[in-house]
Amino acid sequence: MATMPQLLDPGTPGQSRVPALLDQAHAVVDSLQEAIAADQRTAGRALRADLVEVERLARRVEAARLRLVARADSVRVAERTGHTDTGAWVAQSTNGDRRPASRDVRLATALTAPSTPPPSDSPDQTPVGLTLVGSESPSTPPEPPQPELARTAAALDDGRISADHARVITQAMDDLPDGLTLEQRRACEAELLLLAVNRAPAKLRIAARRVLEAVEPDEDVVDAHEDDVLASEEAHARDESAFWIRDNHDGTMTGHFTVPWAAGAILGKVIDAMTAPRRRTQPGSDTVITEPSDLARLTGDTRVDELDWQHRRGLAFADLLTRIPTDHLSRKVAATLLVTTRLDDLTADLRRAGSTDAGDHLDAGTIRRMACAAGIIPVVLGGPSQPLDLARQKRLFTEAQALALSLRYDTCAAQGCERPFAWTEIHHLHAWRDGGQTDLLNAIPLCGYHHRMIDGPDWQHTVHRAHDDTATIHFHRRT
Template sequence: MAEVERLARRVDSARLRLVARADSGRVAERTGHTDTGAWLAQTTNGDRRPASRDVRLAAALSAPTAPSADDPTAAAAGDGVLSLVAPPPGPDLAQTAAALDDGRISAEHARVITGAMAELPEGLGTEARRQCETELLRLATSHAPAVLRRHARRVLETVEPDEDVVDAHEESVLADEEARAVEAAAFWIKDNSDGTMTGHFTVPWASGIILKKVIDAMTAPRRRATSGGAVGTAPSDLAALTGDARVDQLDWQHRRGLALADLLARIPTDHLSTKIAATLLITTRLEDLRGQLTRAGRTDAGDHLDAGTTRRMACGAGIIPLVLDGASQPLDLGRQRRLHTEAQRLALTTRYDQCAADGCDRPFAWCEIHHLDPWAQGGSTDVDDAAPLCGRHHRMLHGPDWQHTTHRAPDDTVTIHFHRRT
């Protein structure tokens, strides 16, 4: 099996080299396609999105220069036939290209490595970059791409002894991931006309893990002692909720589908809750929660969140933060932090119709309640210290690229003005 996998990876490498040649030879332009991804999708009868991802990877692994007119490996004019000889890989990724050629890593591993190398700080020397690539390749030979991606965020520590610099780099990478995740968010649902509906969604990781935790909690079996002393599986909470005693006989995918249906049926429709309907444990330092530093927070689901997302969730959601001081001693564990009540939200509706950010017309019902004086710095949870912010402006407020000023009017309403940092 390992040999077959290695052969498949080498074929993938040859395919990517051919794609790189097509891209550098401008085959798409000569054949009337909008770009190389469109040409590749049509040529292989494949989907556009994975084809475009392959083009990006092939380009990253190859030199960016186009072949000259007298290049013997250039594409044959008119017939669309290409040589398998691709331009040599760029100096940054020569080791990665060689490992993919040899089948030691997969295309997905190479995708993670090229992304991590592109995110390394500007000004890092050639030798330092080579050491980082070597370390990523070492990790790739013993880790799945998803695990490699988590290690790759801190690959800078291979050459950087200052932990604060590594922390800042990881925070920057996570913040960029969060921004791309927000841009990629999507949802669709269609009626199958047979009593069912089918949908698909893409959401940022923090939102998705909350849904996963809720579904897992609803479908997890509970252990109990039977009357005879043996340990058995009690009817799940889902069976109690659905009234279907057969639920323990269903496969797990079916159980999760029923759990999602039950969850959707129980979402309040008279108002929107201000709490995120799950508990997500995040380990961070007190200084980072206050916004004084920028170290990523680690979740109990095994991944990391950038500091801005952690602070935003702590500001408006029912998370339980595990806050550590400089000696990594727990300062607060198990206490939901300073949530505004529904009565306070109702009182704020008499002052605000929409987001408090200057020029934003998103309605109040879409907003989260923000502490004008941060709770972690002594702010209070009262109406005078609260203002509604839509999700976009709440992210901006806790992000690294924006600063803000606050103006309070005579009627006690507050307007928050945002300015991009220079």
């Protein structure tokens, strides 16, 4: 029989140790707060190390909270207190909102749910607790099954992943196709934990759609699974779509909407295009300033500039609403969302997802619907009508070059930057004024923030080339 963990204070039988340990934890946090307030260090490396450890501690506390939520759900506290479910009980107990509380309950129960035991090869089983005639000892009760996501729970307990990472992993495991063995599912979980090491939850979510590659060698099967996941997300998004607007009775109206990702990405790109400042090049510089969020870098007042940015986006949205041609709402889409897919996949009804220049993927069905609405524009990259290497003939990169570059880069090329390609400007690695070529090898996408940095006096940079000729920019402050 398994040994039960020591949870009770040996000196006080029947009394939980949890309240006393929580008191000690609060005392430690009080001391930590005082130490941080008194700390005079300014070195970025030391502050980063402390921040990483505090983040890990917060994740471990979150894991403990989820274990309490799972415990409350398993003993059905909500039924005894008159709440409709555990989510309602958690929300009321913590003065929180119902929706995130319900999400926490789902995660907590998923992390503690036992794995399904494999079917037995022997149809004739001896009931547990009975003694066979002539046997020397009664049968031994089996060990209770371990949680299927025990390794994910352990990673969260240790602070190696966050609760948001764990949500992505549990969803990806739930999305796996039927028929996988327990060993195959464990292999997928292990792969997801590896993927989570250096990825934010949003990036992990994209990579997790293809986790089946860990156990499935057939790429077509993996493609079909990824397409199923994306189609399911699209269906869920449509189910969750909502819109409301109210009159504030002061000349303004306030609203909120939830729409599928593709529709939101198109709207975001339209607003970005409407609010981007006019392209302007500083004398003697190849830097083009186009990203409004960099205004804080110009004036130093982050709050004022952020409010100004939000204000201009609000005005752009209002302008857009007043200009929508309502007599042609069923015609072609008004904005371009660049989707990369293979023509064979599009025409042969293959189930392969496509990537977008806004940082995520679309399922095959959505791509076909968008193609029907927008039309198909044949482009032969590198052909005589669309030259990609302009040498010194022109300074500015062409749309064809931007399209070709989007097939190489998903995001800004600065190390660690996750701003999508659609938000970037193309920069000459070797400045055009110094003899740089206007070709793809000398082209690199940079968001406005990093575009300003690359020619700024306070920063130096190095270029790291990958085997596929893509480049990553590493910035270092000048000393």
